[in-house]
Amino acid sequence: PQVTFSDDNSRVTAVLPTGESLEVLLYGATVISWKDGAGDEKLWLSDAAKLDGTKAVRGGIPLVFPVFGTAPDHVQTSKLPQHGFARTSRWEFLGKSTSESESAGGAKAATSSSSSSSSAAAAAAAADQSVKLDFGLSSANLDDKTRALWPFAFSLIYGVTLNRDSLTTSLVVTNDDDKPFDCQVLLHTYLRVKDISSVSITGLDGASYVDKVDGAKTKTQSSGAVQITGETDRVYTPAAVPSAPVGVVEGGRAAFSVTRDSLGDVVVWNPWADKAAAMADFAPADGFRRMVCVEAGSVADFQTLEPGDAFEGAQTIAIGSRAAAA
Numbered sequence: 001p002q003v004t005f006s007d008d009n010s011r012v013t014a015v016l017p018t019g020e021s022l023e024v025l026l027y028g029a030t031v032i033s034w035k036d037g038a039g040d041e042k043l044w045l046s047d048a049a050k051l052d053g054t055k056a057v058r059g060g061i062p063l064v065f066p067v068f069g070t071a072p073d074h075v076q077t078s079k080l081p082q083h084g085f086a087r088t089s090r091w092e093f094l095g096k097s098t099s100e101s102e103s104a105g106g107a108k109a110a111t112s113s114s115s116s117s118s119s120a121a122a123a124a125a126a127a128d129q130s131v132k133l134d135f136g137l138s139s140a141n142l143d144d145k146t147r148a149l150w151p152f153a154f155s156l157i158y159g160v161t162l163n164r165d166s167l168t169t170s171l172v173v174t175n176d177d178d179k180p181f182d183c184q185v186l187l188h189t190y191l192r193v194k195d196i197s198s199v200s201i202t203g204l205d206g207a208s209y210v211d212k213v214d215g216a217k218t219k220t221q222s223s224g225a226v227q228i229t230g231e232t233d234r235v236y237t238p239a240a241v242p243s244a245p246v247g248v249v250e251g252g253r254a255a256f257s258v259t260r261d262s263l264g265d266v267v268v269w270n271p272w273a274d275k276a277a278a279m280a281d282f283a284p285a286d287g288f289r290r291m292v293c294v295e296a297g298s299v300a301d302f303q304t305l306e307p308g309d310a311f312e313g314a315q316t317i318a319i320g321s322r323a324a325a326a
């Protein structure tokens, strides 16, 4: 059994032999679907999301770069639209690779490139397979208008890896310019839940946060698990490194666990009824009850990348029992 792919020049899909699947739009390199082996969707995507490249996708995993929200006081990024241009740019599909690991030990048995996957696949019917899709965006891909808003030479490589029980997304930002630039990055993941009233978010106990809903500039110290009972828009900066995974617990059972690599901040967002109603691309109206955004990023401050330097940040979202163990 092999991983199956399709690429129609606007979206790339991959399905593992065990049934897990992934769909990524080239527009924004937006992951719009991630299903487990039983075919259950793990991400929330609005029924009214635009998937035709006319608007950033409402749902899935939009990529925020090089600015989070808007930053009117930050000279370099002040002209950019909300959340920057990565989520509204057309990315290149750079290629795919598959690998196999023993189900029992989890050890990697073989890695094969896209051109030579058949022999490796035949070897291990019992082995778990995973697939990695790579996407790229650089200043050369941008239209003139966008490039004028943020005139730096850069390249982004975005890797999306589907394993049987997890999804890893990693972003590498490289400064190809001869001057430094400032940037923020965020993986704006819309997780699908069954009922927001039975959800709590763990792993943020004691973290300080800025609450964007009340506009407060001061930091608050969180305490205990986070429950979502109304509009929520918070930027958490957990203190410890390495900090605990962020857990999404539903009805007492672990639904997801988000582990972060070099992404120090966590945004928790739910628009709730009124804000959802104000968004033309948010449907159904009560969809906010079936989603919560848990967004791993580097957004509390800007990072400065010197010429030639690179920054890499990643998240792994694990489902099911692995989440319970975390």
Ligand code: BG6
Binding pocket: 056, 069, 082, 083, 188, 212, 233, 234, 267, 269, 295
């Ligand atoms: C979150 C922000 O990350 O994204 C919110 O914290 C924002 O303030 C939300 O409303 C959605 O943004 P957008 O541009 O996709 O509507």
